[in-house]
Amino acid sequence: MPNILSPGTAAPDFKLHVTPDQTLSPSELSGQPVILAFYPADWSPVCGDQMALYNEVLSEFQKHNAQIIGLSVDGVWCHSAFAKARNLHFPLAADFEPKGEVARAYGAYRDGDGVAERALFVIDKDGIIAWSYCSPIAVNPGADGILEALENLAK
């Protein structure tokens, strides 16, 4: 497994496009927890899809005032078509140029494959990584780890 950034590390900031004319940085969200969900690619099989699952769990994330951002190396047009097709209600960031730069900064880039790992990070309101997890590439990690991490933040 790759060495993704560990809890206690300051989360590297970034600025990525989430729509053709809008960018997003985690630092803009300071004061609330941020969930970063890196994933290999848009358009994985329909019903087992990680982003579609998070879309259904948004209300649970919102109970913790947390904002989730999905990240892959797909371009912004691909993301917007994917988000529209799946009716997603949270931003997908395009880690597209330079390709995978943000994934690399988090230790979550797969060099040989040219895609991000299925890596999850929960960042606290002060910008420190509170929890991180890297799932085997073929296994959708679900949402239970994220929710547990958000609960622990509140403790």
Add this chain to the structure above:
Amino acid sequence: MAKLSIPISAEDHLQGDLDAEVNLVEYGDYQCPSCGAAYPIVKRLQKHYGKRLLFVFRNFPLSQMHLQAEPAAEAAEFAAAHGKFWEMHDLLYENQENLGEELFKTLADELKLPSDKLLNAVAEQTYQARIRADFAGGIRSGVNGTPTFYINGQRNNGPFDYDFLRQQIDDALARSR
């Protein structure tokens, strides 16, 4: 790896005995095509294992993606309240292409359930609390899409074709001896 966090109980929709040798829990969505594909596979597994297997179905409607998933779950829960959960569950999967009010009415008539009351329950989301509780428990257990299966409480991370699931169940049976 992910484990079932909500124990199986008499409150669940059960096919088989609570103390059966091995149990298979499915978190499913009535509109999900993969769940539709899994439906006959589960039937085949049940036929193969007979009384040794307990099958449990829990609701996991992906409502943002499948607009008829939650209404169908309401219809099934209404049928459950009238002792006909499994009949409705089966008919919903067998008619997955046509989910909607018209089908719910037809199926209610077929099962001799009061169709006006069933449609009312669907519209009022009478069983929403139950459905959301199933969903929330699924999230806690690491359900990561539909269908997600648990064999003796362990999440199946592999495919859900017949041969693979049968092997997993055989392994679970071997371990429990």
